[in-house]
Amino acid sequence: MVSQGGKRRVTILGATGSVGRATFDLIERHPERFEVEALVGGSDAAALAELAIRVGARRAVIADPAQGARLAAALDGSGVSSGAGPTACLDAASLPVDWTMAAISGAAGLAPTVAAVRTGGAVAFATKECLVCAGAAFMAEVARAGATLLPVDSEHNALLQALGGQSVADVEKMTITASGGPFRLWPAERIAAARPEDALRHPTWSMGAKITIDSATLMNKGLELIEAHHLFAIEAERLDVVVHPQSVVHGLVAFRDGAVTAGLAAPDMRVPIAHALGFPERIEVPTPRLDLVRTGALTFEAPDVGRFPALRLAREALAAGGAAATIxxxxxxxxVGLFLERRIGFMDIPRIVADALDQAGRLGLNAAPASIDEAIELDCEARAIASACLLETRLRAR
Structure with missing residues (x-):
């Protein structure tokens, strides 16, 4: 996992997002340990160019082809080569490096993450959709390439560390925690009237818009259950979620002998990223240290699937198997995109998801994708179904 020069060669997919910037921060603090091969961003050419020049990346690629000329102009004379568009993103993800951060949000991150996996290096991933959309097919790619998969979601990273190399066969239950989001104490009527700006006020984490909305609906926790199922090869019955507003305990592993280990840290994404970046060693991170005396109390409560039905839908999809998680x-x-555009209400999010799952079942879309290409095709079909369900949601609202 270390190049001949003694430095670990790194590529960051999703460099201008919150996880990408946190990764960049750590790399910049340890120039003696890391060198950047490529940075891949979405549509912010100026920010991507600035990061690439600062860290001396060899290549910078922007996903939005319309921003290609702007990126090239910003990098002119810097010595950093540039590219734009989906093919250039895949090419950058396929470069032979020691370590890749896969942090492109949503299903759009699936193909680049698979490209990185196929190089056989270490892949740290915050793109949970890889395991939600492609599941077994994605894990088969990891096994085939001999890649090392390192989770950087705080919950899965905590589970990995709490597991401590023990066999999953000895685990009675794995539990991930949820902050509860901005609506944890809101009554159902107020939640139904929530606006995008309300849902984007997360009480603990600073994240991108999509994942922040997922945290508000608790769909994020449902996706994380599906992710844990594939990542740790553990049955749905041995997975659980608890609401923990302090966001200090990120994951717990209960063993069959009654012992429980937990992953605790201050709520800072640089902690799990640093674990993956330095793995199997540890690196210094300038994060706030956890002070349990100052924290005072840690509280836990069961999630309310009545007010947050998205979590129930995700659990049902995990239990159903097949194509359900992809749909x-x-x-x-x-x-979520429709809600952010103010075209639907907050509670229409789980309604559209439920309608799409029902409609996909009626159309016979039941089989789990056997390959990455099948997963991408099924994802496209499901998006078309969900878009059609918008009309049904509007008709019900009249």
């Missing part, structure tokens, strides 16, 4: 994820991405 769920695609429909949720469509619905």
């Amino acid at each position: 769920l994820n695609a429909a949720n991405e469509v619905a």
Whole structure:
């Protein structure tokens, strides 16, 4: 996992997002340990160019082809080569490096993450949709390439560390925690009237818009259950979610002998990213240290699936297996986008997801994708179904 020069060669997919910037921050603090091969961003050419020049990346690629000329102009004379568009993104993800951060949000991150996996290096991933959309097919790609998969979602990273190398066969239950989001204490009527600006006020984490909305609906926790199922090869019955507003405990592993281990840290994404970046060693991180005395109390409560039905839908999709998780994820991405555009209400998000799951079942879309290409095709079909469900939602609202 280390190049001949002694430095670990790194590529960051999703460099201008919150996870990408946190990764960049750590790399910049340890120039003696890391060198950047490529940075891939979405549509912010100026920010991507600034990061690439600062860290001395060899290549910078922007997903939006319309921003290609702007990126090239910003990098002119810097020595950093540039590219634009989906093919250039895949080419950058396929470069042989020691370590890749896969942090492109949504199903759009699936193909680049698979490209990185196929190089056989270490892939740290915050793109949970890889496991939600493609599941077994994605894990088969990891096994085939001999890649090392390192989770950087705080919950899964905490589970990995709490597991401590023990066999999953000895685990009685794995539990991920949820902050409860901005609406944890809101009554159902107020939640139904929530606006995008309300849902984007997360009480603990600073994240991108899509994942922040998922945290408000608790769909994020449902997706994380599906992710954990594939990542740790553990049955749905041995997975659980608890609401923990302090966001200090991120994951717990209960063993069959009654012992429970937990992953605790201050709520800062640089902690799990640093674990993956330095793995199997540890690196210094300038994050606030956890002070349990100052924290005072840690509280836990069961999630309310009545007020937050998205979590129930995700659990049902995990139990159903087959294509359900892929449909769920695609429909949720469509619905969240519609909500952010103010075209639907907050509670229409789980309604559209439920309608899309029902409609996909009626159309016979039941089989789990056997390959990455099938997963991408099914994702496209599910998005079309979810978009059609918007009309049904509007008709019901009249």
